[in-house]
Amino acid sequence: MTARVAAVVAVVLVATVLLVAGANAVVVHRTDHLLTARAEALRPAQAAIVPGSLVRPDGTLGAVVRLRVETAVALYRAGRVQKLLMSGDHGRPDDNEPDAMRDAALAAGAAPEDVFTDYAGFDTWHSVRRARTVFAVTSAVVVTEAAAAPRAVDLARAAGLDAQGLTTRDGGPTGREVLARVRGLGQATLRPDVVGGPVLPIDGDGRTSWARAPGRVGG
Numbered sequence: 001m002t003a004r005v006a007a008v009v010a011v012v013l014v015a016t017v018l019l020v021a022g023a024n025a026v027v028v029h030r031t032d033h034l035l036t037a038r039a040e041a042l043r044p045a046q047a048a049i050v051p052g053s054l055v056r057p058d059g060t061l062g063a064v065v066r067l068r069v070e071t072a073v074a075l076y077r078a079g080r081v082q083k084l085l086m087s088g089d090h091g092r093p094d095d096n097e098p099d100a101m102r103d104a105a106l107a108a109g110a111a112p113e114d115v116f117t118d119y120a121g122f123d124t125w126h127s128v129r130r131a132r133t134v135f136a137v138t139s140a141v142v143v144t145e146a147a148a149a150p151r152a153v154d155l156a157r158a159a160g161l162d163a164q165g166l167t168t169r170d171g172g173p174t175g176r177e178v179l180a181r182v183r184g185l186g187q188a189t190l191r192p193d194v195v196g197g198p199v200l201p202i203d204g205d206g207r208t209s210w211a212r213a214p215g216r217v218g219g
Contacts, residue, residue: 023182031150035165045139048072048081052088052097067168072143073108087121116206120195125187128156129194136201147174151184158188
């Protein structure tokens, strides 16, 4: 490697480190005061937004999303939110995050009319932006792990929501979030379009958003 090439590589590495560090600093700084692990510290909001994660082929929830749903239901039962919005991926018939999350919330005692499903929550930006445009949510609590919460709340506020974050007991892995915040800051800045759909206001009946009856796995 020549001295010139080595210098270029060093400049690129320094620039990358500065970009990653800067993006993380911005996202964490502007959301730190909006995050808590205590439900009682939150202002009341219209809905809890629960981003999807691993759901097994038999419809059972992975550990990460199970904790998100449990935390959101506890928040709902405490009266801090009026509705639950289960937002996840249903890109394949055998991968239906929202219905599995909804079924778990119903089994935990949430009223059917208070549980909404969003089948196009392909990533966090889609989940929070569609919460605003499709479900007409104006105030929300995003329920996720401590590592992911700064990015999720930052995106929710960029989407036009009066958003707070409630963190689950599981802190979650932090390594990949360091890079995810760079992408998240880009989405919060550029605000790309998301998949649309008919408006289903969050103050209505959640069952209008269901694609199928509870208890059925897959398509």
